[in-house]
Every structure is written in C-alpha cells, then in structure tokens.
Amino acid sequence: MRALRAGTRTLDLNRRIAVMAIVNRTPDSFYDRGATYALDAAVAAGTAAFDAGADLVDVGGVKFAPGPPVPVEEECARVIPVVEALAPHGLVSVDTFHPEVAVAAMAAGAAVINDTTGLHDPRMADVVAAGNAALVIxxxxxxxxxQHPLPHYDDVVADVLAFLRDRVALATAHGVPEDRIIVDPGHDLNKNTRQTLELTRRLGEFQELDLPLLVALSNKDFIGETLDRERGDRLPGSLAAAAWCVAHGARLVRVHNVRETVDAMRMIEAIEGWREPVYELHNTRPEGND
Structure with a gap:
C-alpha cells in the first residue's frame, strides 16, 4: 500500500490505522442532533478529538441525508472557522460535495476533502488537483x-468497485495524484442493511484498487438494525465492525467515539507488531506481579 499525502504530511498506512473523528457543524446531524452546531462546541469537539488520539478531524457543514439545499455561503460560514481553528493542531478534513467549499477549506488549511457523492460534480477533482489536499472518493x-429508495445492485461489491474504479480514473485524469486518493465503499450510503453487511463481509476485495481504504460505519443504521440497538447504543457494534474492516484492509476509520476507537485501533497495531506497548511490567520482575 502506497503512502498517503495529505497537505504537507505523509501518512504511512502500512503500519498505522488512521482514526478520523467526526465533527458535524449542522443543526440536524443524524448522530449528535446538533450538539456541535455552535462554533465553540465544534472547535472544542475537534480539539478534544485530537487530544484523544485522532489522526484527522472531519468537519461537515451539510449532512448526507436528503433535505433542502444549503447555500455554499452558509456551508462555508459553518466549516471554515472550524478548519482555521483546528488546522494548527492536526490534519483537518472537510466533508463537502461543493467545489467552492473545497477551495475555501483548502485555503483555510484543510488537508483532506471528503466527497461522499463520489465526484458527482467533476469540478471537485479539478480544485483538489490544484491544491495539495488528499481526496476521499x-x-x-x-x-x-x-432520496434513492430501494437501491438495487446486481452484485453490490462488483458494482461499488466498478464505480470507484471509474471515479478514481476521473480524478487522476483531472490531475489528482494517486498518492492523494482515498476510497470509501460508502457503508449505508444508498444501501440497505443486507447490502452493507455483504459489502463489509467482502471488504477484502477492495484491496485490488491498491489505494488507502476508509470505512465510515460508526453508529450507522446497519449496526442498529443488525443488533436492534438505538443510535446511542451502537458503540460495541461499531468497534466490532471497524476491527473486522481493518483486518480486511481498511486503513482509515471515520468515527464518533474517538477515545474508544483509538484504543481499539492501537491494540490491533500492537497485535500486528506495528507498535510497541507503552510500558511493560507484567511478569517482568523476579517477584512476579500476576
């Protein structure tokens, strides 16, 4: 797996699982219901995420779910001050499908542009190519x-792979280097629970793209429907799904519960032999300490 360039940083994801924290500056986010809509709350949440070990903070000003359009000016007013406040502390991503917002975000210090519409507007590839941010497709x-009711796939993995191959080709044709591209199969995005479970089960097939793979599955409905758990009670399912995905090739996980996910990912890294324990005392002394 190639290293990922994001802004002025390079992430070696061969021996690192990057945790991307979610900060929604929206009044109607599906998980926190506007808890970080206020500017000070959003900045505090992002700072706390970095303090808890997040590698990146993903700031969004418009939720993915169907709804009325949010003007570009309003979206910029929501996300740009947060980017400016957080960029000195670590890698900041901006979740947007508007090229104009991406331009403003990169100028404010964003190192990643996260397009959950898969370059629905091809101009997004142009503006990212002109900057130095990484691009999530x-x-x-x-x-x-x-809305996209009753989504149908002949083969959900084959269809999603074909889509991602096509959009990666579009991005590179528009000048985005491959070492600045991340792919995301889109858990629950226009997919029902059975389709998302199959996507997860066969995640290893996405390694053929030879690009860093991000999974955004934290607290999503496929977890709730699988376990019969409400939105605030999906952390164990989210951690299990994240661990499964990492074992099958994912190298970035986008999450709400930062501290718990960081611990889980660092534990996986230690088991893999990619990182050393913070300290060692157990059974290292002649007197024992069982």
Whole structure:
C-alpha cells in the first residue's frame, strides 16, 4: 500500500490505522442532533478529538441525508472557522460535495476533502488537483441531498468497485495524484442493511484498487438494525465492525467515539507488531506481579 499525502504530511498506512473523528457543524446531524452546531462546541469537539488520539478531524457543514439545499455561503460560514481553528493542531478534513467549499477549506488549511457523492460534480477533482489536499472518493448513487429508495445492485461489491474504479480514473485524469486518493465503499450510503453487511463481509476485495481504504460505519443504521440497538447504543457494534474492516484492509476509520476507537485501533497495531506497548511490567520482575 502506497503512502498517503495529505497537505504537507505523509501518512504511512502500512503500519498505522488512521482514526478520523467526526465533527458535524449542522443543526440536524443524524448522530449528535446538533450538539456541535455552535462554533465553540465544534472547535472544542475537534480539539478534544485530537487530544484523544485522532489522526484527522472531519468537519461537515451539510449532512448526507436528503433535505433542502444549503447555500455554499452558509456551508462555508459553518466549516471554515472550524478548519482555521483546528488546522494548527492536526490534519483537518472537510466533508463537502461543493467545489467552492473545497477551495475555501483548502485555503483555510484543510488537508483532506471528503466527497461522499463520489465526484458527482467533476469540478471537485479539478480544485483538489490544484491544491495539495488528499481526496476521499466515496460510493453513493443519489444526487446530493436526494432520496434513492430501494437501491438495487446486481452484485453490490462488483458494482461499488466498478464505480470507484471509474471515479478514481476521473480524478487522476483531472490531475489528482494517486498518492492523494482515498476510497470509501460508502457503508449505508444508498444501501440497505443486507447490502452493507455483504459489502463489509467482502471488504477484502477492495484491496485490488491498491489505494488507502476508509470505512465510515460508526453508529450507522446497519449496526442498529443488525443488533436492534438505538443510535446511542451502537458503540460495541461499531468497534466490532471497524476491527473486522481493518483486518480486511481498511486503513482509515471515520468515527464518533474517538477515545474508544483509538484504543481499539492501537491494540490491533500492537497485535500486528506495528507498535510497541507503552510500558511493560507484567511478569517482568523476579517477584512476579500476576
């Protein structure tokens, strides 16, 4: 797996699982219901995420779910101050499908642009190519903020792979280097629970793309429907799904519960032999300490 360039940083994801924390500066986010909509709350949440060990913080000003359009000016007013406040502390990503917002975000210090519409607007590839940010290309089917009821796939993995191959080719044709591209199969995005479970089960097939693989599955409905758990009670399922995905090739995980996920990912890294324990005392002294 090649190293990922994001802004002025290079992430070696061969021996590192990057945790991307979610900060939604929206009044109607699906998980926190607007808890970080206020500017000070959003900045505090991002700072706390970095303190808890997040490698990146992903800031969003418009949720993916269907709804009325949010003007570009309003989206910029929501996300740009957060980017400016957080960029000195670590890698900041901006979740947007508007090229104009991406331009402003990169100028403010964003190192990653996360397009959950998979380059629905090809101009996004142009603006990212002109900057130095990494680009997340996620799979989804619907036009931005619209419904896609009863999604059908002949083979969900084959169809998503074909989509991602096509959009990666589009991005590179527009000048985005491959070492600045991340792919996301889009858990639950225009997919029902059975389709998302199959996507997860066969995640290893996405390694053929030879690009860093991001999974955004934290607290999503496929977990709730699988376990019969409400939105606030999906952490164990989220951690299990994240661990499965990492074992099958994912190298970035986008999450709400940062501290718990960081611990889980660092534990996987230690088991793999990619990192050393912070300290060693157990059974290292002649007197024993069982």
């Amino acid at each position: 996620a799979h989804s089917l619907a036009a931005p903020r619209t």
